[in-house]
Amino acid sequence: MNVPREFQEMTNAILRSKAGIFGLSIIIIMIILSTLVLIYVPFNVAKEWNNPMFWQRNPRLALPNWVNIFLEKKLPETIIVANESFRKYSYYLETAGLKYNVLEGKFSYEYQDFPSELRLILYVDAERILVEIKWLQPSGINVTLWKGFLKGGLNSIYISREKEVYEYIEDSLKRFNISSSMIMRPEIILFMDNNPSHVNPTPVNGVYMLKIVSISSNPMDNVDAELIIYGKVFGLAGTDDKRRDIFVGLVWGAPIALSFGLIAALATSFLQTFIGSLSAWYGGLIDEFIQRVTDVYMILPFLPILITISIVYRIDIWTLLFIVVGLSVFGGATKTARSMTLQIMTEQYIEAAISYGASRKRILFLYILPRLLPYTMANMVLSVPSYVFLEAALSVLGLGDPMMPTWGKIISDAYSGGAVVHGLWWWILLPSALIILTAISFAFIGLALDKVVNPRLRER
Amino acid sequence: MLPLAMLKYLGKRMLLLFITLVLAVYLTIIVANAGGLIDNILKSQIKYDIVSSLVRLPTWSELTEEEQKRIIDERFQMAIQAKGLDKPFIERTFIYLIDALTLRLGRALFITSASGSKNVGDIILERLPQTVLLFTTGTILYSIIGLILGLYMAKHPGGFFDKAFSIFAIVTQVIPPWFFGILFIMLFAYYLRLTPFGGMVSAPPPNNPIGYILDVIYHMALPLFAWIFSLFGAWAYIARNLMVQIAEEDFVIAAKAKGLSENILMRRYVLRPSLPPVVTVISLSLISSWQGAIITETVFNWPGLGTLFFQAISSLDAPVVIGLTVIYAYLLVITVLILDLIYSVLDPRIRARR
Numbered sequence: 001m002n003v004p005r006e007f008q009e010m011t012n013a014i015l016r017s018k019a020g021i022f023g024l025s026i027i028i029i030m031i032i033l034s035t036l037v038l039i040y041v042p043f044n045v046a047k048e049w050n051n052p053m054f055w056q057r058n059p060r061l062a063l064p065n066w067v068n069i070f071l072e073k074k075l076p077e078t079i080i081v082a083n084e085s086f087r088k089y090s091y092y093l094e095t096a097g098l099k100y101n102v103l104e105g106k107f108s109y110e111y112q113d114f115p116s117e118l119r120l121i122l123y124v125d126a127e128r129i130l131v132e133i134k135w136l137q138p139s140g141i142n143v144t145l146w147k148g149f150l151k152g153g154l155n156s157i158y159i160s161r162e163k164e165v166y167e168y169i170e171d172s173l174k175r176f177n178i179s180s181s182m183i184m185r186p187e188i189i190l191f192m193d194n195n196p197s198h199v200n201p202t203p204v205n206g207v208y209m210l211k212i213v214s215i216s217s218n219p220m221d222n223v224d225a226e227l228i229i230y231g232k233v234f235g236l237a238g239t240d241d242k243r244r245d246i247f248v249g250l251v252w253g254a255p256i257a258l259s260f261g262l263i264a265a266l267a268t269s270f271l272q273t274f275i276g277s278l279s280a281w282y283g284g285l286i287d288e289f290i291q292r293v294t295d296v297y298m299i300l301p302f303l304p305i306l307i308t309i310s311i312v313y314r315i316d317i318w319t320l321l322f323i324v325v326g327l328s329v330f331g332g333a334t335k336t337a338r339s340m341t342l343q344i345m346t347e348q349y350i351e352a353a354i355s356y357g358a359s360r361k362r363i364l365f366l367y368i369l370p371r372l373l374p375y376t377m378a379n380m381v382l383s384v385p386s387y388v389f390l391e392a393a394l395s396v397l398g399l400g401d402p403m404m405p406t407w408g409k410i411i412s413d414a415y416s417g418g419a420v421v422h423g424l425w426w427w428i429l430l431p432s433a434l435i436i437l438t439a440i441s442f443a444f445i446g447l448a449l450d451k452v453v454n455p456r457l458r459e460r
Numbered sequence: 461m462l463p464l465a466m467l468k469y470l471g472k473r474m475l476l477l478f479i480t481l482v483l484a485v486y487l488t489i490i491v492a493n494a495g496g497l498i499d500n501i502l503k504s505q506i507k508y509d510i511v512s513s514l515v516r517l518p519t520w521s522e523l524t525e526e527e528q529k530r531i532i533d534e535r536f537q538m539a540i541q542a543k544g545l546d547k548p549f550i551e552r553t554f555i556y557l558i559d560a561l562t563l564r565l566g567r568a569l570f571i572t573s574a575s576g577s578k579n580v581g582d583i584i585l586e587r588l589p590q591t592v593l594l595f596t597t598g599t600i601l602y603s604i605i606g607l608i609l610g611l612y613m614a615k616h617p618g619g620f621f622d623k624a625f626s627i628f629a630i631v632t633q634v635i636p637p638w639f640f641g642i643l644f645i646m647l648f649a650y651y652l653r654l655t656p657f658g659g660m661v662s663a664p665p666p667n668n669p670i671g672y673i674l675d676v677i678y679h680m681a682l683p684l685f686a687w688i689f690s691l692f693g694a695w696a697y698i699a700r701n702l703m704v705q706i707a708e709e710d711f712v713i714a715a716k717a718k719g720l721s722e723n724i725l726m727r728r729y730v731l732r733p734s735l736p737p738v739v740t741v742i743s744l745s746l747i748s749s750w751q752g753a754i755i756t757e758t759v760f761n762w763p764g765l766g767t768l769f770f771q772a773i774s775s776l777d778a779p780v781v782i783g784l785t786v787i788y789a790y791l792l793v794i795t796v797l798i799l800d801l802i803y804s805v806l807d808p809r810i811r812a813r814r
Binding site: 295298299301308392422425 | 476477479480483484487488491492497627630634635636638639642643645646649650651657747751754755758759769770773776778781782785788789792793796
């Protein structure tokens with residue numbers, strides 16, 4: 001028997017059916033994507049995924065940016081006014097002995113919805129410095145956001161959260177005879193037109209300016225700034241509650257899910273088939289032993305035992321894979337492979353091989369096992385989805401890999417982060433869609449392969 | 461009177477199931493105790509028992525701290541010897557095995573039952589009925605729906621419905637119920653506001669019995685739907701394939717040639733011989749569904765064994781995790797035993813054998 005013929009038969013079966021082509025093309029796309037991601041993603045995702053500092057410039061719980069295509073009111077993207085974009089100048093008041101540093105940051109805002117958060121980061125190169133922060137709307141309204149002393153180092157001012165900032169804003173607005181009777185968040189007040197009686201406030205579009213004036217007695221003192229206007233959309237897949245770019249997690253999850261599913265499926269189906277074949281070919285006590293062990297294995301509470309193992313030893317995903325394979329050495333395929341081998345053994349070419357003196361090992365490996373190849377491959381392809389979902393299930397139970405972003409982990413984070421009850425659909429539907437797509441493409445290939453394998457042999 | 465061959469078959473199966481049970485429990489114990497986990501839990505529980513019983517003595521506070529310590533130590537050593545905890549590792553695992561098999565599951569670290577007991581056995585028994593309620597109902601419903609659909613498809617093989625449903629079956633078969641659960645909660649509970657998000661009764665629960673039952677049904681609808689939706693397709697597909705295969709057998713064709721009516725043909729010649737393999741398939745799918753129930757319950761916050769498992773994992777309550785694994789082993793073995801009994805009644809070959 002030659003192996004290539006069996007392979008050719010299988011490839012033909014896949015390429016001849018629509019389902020097979022569909023499944024195969026999706027998997028090929030995913031494999032290409034996975035390799036590209038592994039080569040081109042510029043940073044160590046597994047390392048940075050759980051590092052909140054890495055993601056702090058992203059908005060929280062932002063929708064994917066392509067939703068803007070379907071929306072009449074465009075949602076804002078994040079605008080970052082970096083230090084280099086600030087216009088800088090300083091003057092020295094000799095009479096008072098004070099140095100004035102002025103930073104002017106301009107940005108234009110062209111969206112029909114308000115930003116989600118505002119944050120200003122100030123890098124102060126001085127021991128102590130007096131800072132005044134002003135906000136200029138396109139209409140010319142001038143609001144003082146904050147005034148006070150800052151210590152040296154990195155100062156982060158959450159304009160949208162800090163109560164002090166809110167009080168300053170209210171004060172300034174009073175001077176323009178605008179009373180904000182409604183309690184509104186700063187990111188709304190700062191962007192809306194100066195008529196707070198509006199029921200549905202809309203943001204004013206145009207060029208805004210943030211002006212930071214710092215005063216100190218030491219001419220060497222300096223202040224650098226960065227303004228982050230967090231948007232409501234981000235990237236291709238939005239962000240989660242820890243501001244992480246879900247798209248990065250999704251593309252990183254692809255190679256993990258594929259390799260976990262494929263390795264587990266490959267190992268278990270080949271082992272099970274091999275053992276089943278062995279059982280039939282050698283017969284006698286070996287057969288009896290393998291059959292009884294398989295009976296026992298098929299009733300073992302697989303998942304509870306797996307859970308106990310992972311809770312006691314806190315294992316990572318690859319150790320988990322190893323244990324999964326170990327717990328599925330015997331299984332349904334052992335029984336099927338045994339009955340198929342029993343049938344193959346009655347065929348004449350086996351008899352011929354025995355009569356010209358081929359060794360038992362040679363017959364098993366070269367004459368019997370290749371015949372089981374189509375069945376093993378079909379079985380393997382069909383069991384990939386269950387292992388992909390197994391990883392996801394363990395993640396939902398909190399037992400997945402603690403560091404790596406996997407699809408299951410993202411779904412589990414989304415589930416525990418309240419994505420379902422708050423309707424944060426992108427967080428849960430995008431990883432779900434990927435898992436389902438992967439599972440279905442393997443199922444379709446399996447379906448195509450099933451036609452090669454005689455379905456009658458699958459009954460016990 | 462049961463025929464001898466049948467008794468022999470059942471005896472063999474029971475022996476196998478018993479070995480499976482012992483092996484599953486023993487495996488769990490080995491796994492859990494390889495890091496000394498069970499040892500530590502048991503020792504700390506024994507110590508806790510001793511101290512709390514001694515503190516209740518009126519004379520206890522009169523003793524000096526050193527004397528107290530000495531007495532606790534003495535009793536602790538005695539208790540450990542009495543329990544056999546000073547024996548070597550292998551011998552200890554057998555002590556735990558017998559404890560677990562007789563369902564002496566010890567005390568939970570953090571979780572308490574609604575009645576206030578810290579006994580793992582009590583905690584688990586309190587949750588068992590809810591799990592059985594949801595999943596027996598689900599299994600019965602999807603088997604019936606699947607069987608009817610399968611029969612219908614087998615009558616018209618190759619038709620449009622047959623083809624379309626086969627694709628549906630393949631797609632739903634690869635996606636587990638809990639996964640549909642998450643998507644359905646989003647659709648039916650969040651967007652359509654038709655069902656609750658989870659749980660078994662409203663808070664506070666209705667106080668008249670009819671209202672209570674209706675409330676449980678209202679909460680059960682979505683998990684049941686997810687469960688059935690994920691499983692009935694595959695089941696119908698299997699049933700269809702079986703029927704189509706049997707319908708091609710010579711004896712069916714012969715019966716048809718005799719001129720038997722479609723009804724009798726279906727009932728006596730097609731359905732009857734398909735029953736034993738159907739039971740086999742049910743038993744295999746039940747085994748996997750008992751375990752799938754862990755996550756499905758967690759997703760729907762259904763107060764059964766699965767949610768308890770999740771709570772125990774989250775609070776690292778090892779005695780409950782081990783206890784639940786033991787209970788799951790029992791559940792699987794009992795399920796298989798019941799199906800074996802049905803099987804031996806259905807399959808005449810067992811009665812005829814030797």
